[in-house]
Amino acid sequence: MKITNLGTRSYASFYVACELYKQMSQHPHSKLGLATGGTMVQIYQYLVDLLHKNQLDVSQIETFNLDEYVGLDAKHKESYHTYMRDQLFSRYPHFDASLIHIPQGDASDLTIEATRYENLINQQGPIDIQILGIGENGHIGFNEPGTDINSPTHIVNLTESTIQANSRYFADENEVPKQAISMGLATILKAKRIILIAFGEKKRAAIEALTNNEVDPEVPATILHAHPNVEIYVDDDSAPRIEPVV
Ligand code: PGA
8 A cells, every 4th residue: 555645636636537537548348436525526627627628438437436325315415426416427428327326325225225236336346446535534435433344335323523524515413414325345445446535634644544554443444454456645734744764
């Protein structure tokens, strides 16, 4: 696992957008694992721009999102379905809707939905590139501290720290869903290549926790030490403090 400081959010976002673009242009049947959240916004902006400039045929690209809030239907303003439409799919409307996969947070039976989603990834995968943000508490997807490292897609109780961090998108903290359906740690580890991105001072502690080579279930992202192909890109504010080379 290599942590690289690319300096600014903008540089790092452009770099990751180029990696996604390259994957799609070189392999038209690519499977992408997509993420949501503030970190990803600029990445999708650059990606949409690259797709438009090059008029890339994405009709055979298949996408799998990491997670969705429980209880929000696809049209809810803060659902990750809406996020993905707003940030990517409606801005480059050439993806095949039947190849876009996001867990259904309003499924009547959430356990069945989690199993369906996990099976779908197993059948259609493996995912070529999985992009990940990281929570201030070290979560990846919505896998909160203490999550079983063997977990498949599952229903998660969000921690207070995550509810608070995500309350900025809702009118009121009480409106933030208390649960989510998320790819599990084992699901994430099945991807062939993983790119994790973090920006801002609030993420520094979580990134620093990745610098000693141990897996700590209290910092779920440390499970990535068990994967052979992980890259981490950060900006100056989230970069681990390091001694200057003398
Ligand atoms: P953020 O969320 O990009 O909105 O900071 C990342 C995460 O919680 O995984």
